[in-house]
Amino acid sequence: MVAFVSFPPGQAPWTVLLPLKNLARAKSRLLRPDRGRLALAMALDTVTAVLTTASELVAVVMVITNEPAVQRALTPAVRARLVVLPDVPDEGLNPALAHGATVAGERWPGRPLAALSADLPALRTQELARALAEAGRHPRAVLADAAGTGTVLLTATAGAALDPSFGPRSREAHRRSGAVDITGPLGATVPGLRHDVDTVEDLDRARLLGVGSATAAALDGATPD
Numbered sequence: 715m716v717a718f719v720s721f722p723p724g725q726a727p728w729t730v731l732l733p734l735k736n737l738a739r740a741k742s743r744l745l746r747p748d749r750g751r752l753a754l755a756m757a758l759d760t761v762t763a764v765l766t767t768a769s770e771l772v773a774v775v776m777v778i779t780n781e782p783a784v785q786r787a788l789t790p791a792v793r794a795r796l797v798v799l800p801d802v803p804d805e806g807l808n809p810a811l812a813h814g815a816t817v818a819g820e821r822w823p824g825r826p827l828a829a830l831s832a833d834l835p836a837l838r839t840q841e842l843a844r845a846l847a848e849a850g851r852h853p854r855a856v857l858a859d860a861a862g863t864g865t866v867l868l869t870a871t872a873g874a875a876l877d878p879s880f881g882p883r884s885r886e887a888h889r890r891s892g893a894v895d896i897t898g899p900l901g902a903t904v905p906g907l908r909h910d911v912d913t914v915e916d917l918d919r920a921r922l923l924g925v926g927s928a929t930a931a932a933l934d935g936a937t938p939d
């Protein structure tokens with residue numbers, strides 16, 4: 715079920731695309747035995763932060779995944795407020811996002827699109843709001859991860875194609891394909907948004923920033939390393 719909200723004319727609330735890999739394959743660089751459980755917990759915290767973002771900014775949240783545990787992990791209240799789209803291509807992150815962008819464009823034409831990593835356990839609602847406000851000023855925009863080479867947020871407005879090129883050095887790839895780099899103006903003000911978690915070191919840094927309740931619970935329940 716999708717929650718439809720009406721917005722004043724002239725406002726352009728976002729469709730947020732959140733890709734999530736199958737948990738058995740997810741977070742291969744996170745060298746912990748519980749990495750699948752953590753990947754799901756981090757995705758739940760990312761979803762919670764996105765759903766808490768003011769409804770004048772985010773209209774639709776679409777999780778693109780083939781992972782069956784996602785449906786089970788979402789409470790009915792949360793499930794009612796987002797769309798889970800099967801990752802039909804099942805060919806990797808960029809095809810999953812391109813598929814999500816196509817479906818979102820058909821279902822909700824004219825809405826700006828934001829592709830966000832689902833491994834942002836320290837994401838704060840206000841950070842996403844700030845980033846979307848800045849991104850909305852450009853046809854396409856990219857926000858770099860904390861390392862400075864990757865991408866945590868890629869956006870497309872005004873009918874522009876999302877054209878995702880995630881992967882190694884994706885910040886540069888997105889800039890080369892015309893996305894405006896909004897990392898400069900925002901940079902230091904959105905640390906949780908920029909801290910995607912791939913490794914145990916990333917996880918430690920996210921914990922210092924403060925992770926959401928699902929990730930905190932998963933870590934609390936974990937056997938010490």
Ligand SMILES: Nc1nc2c(ncn2[C@@H]2O[C@H](COP(=O)(O)OP(=O)(O)OP(=O)(O)O)[C@@H](O)[C@H]2O)c(=O)[nH]1
Nearest residue numbers: 733734735740741742743778801806807810832833
């Ligand atoms: N739907 C979907 N999402 C993906 C796919 N590959 C990666 N993602 C998601 O894209 C986001 C960024 O992915 P990566 O940082 O590369 O994470 P990962 O693939 O889980 O981790 P590694 O195995 O370490 O590369 C995360 O939210 C992933 O769950 C895919 O093939 N399909």
Ligand SMILES: C=C(OP(=O)(O)O)C(=O)O
Nearest residue numbers: 864865880881884910912
């Ligand atoms: C997929 C990306 O990141 P990661 O380093 O998290 O795999 C990316 O930054 O494009």
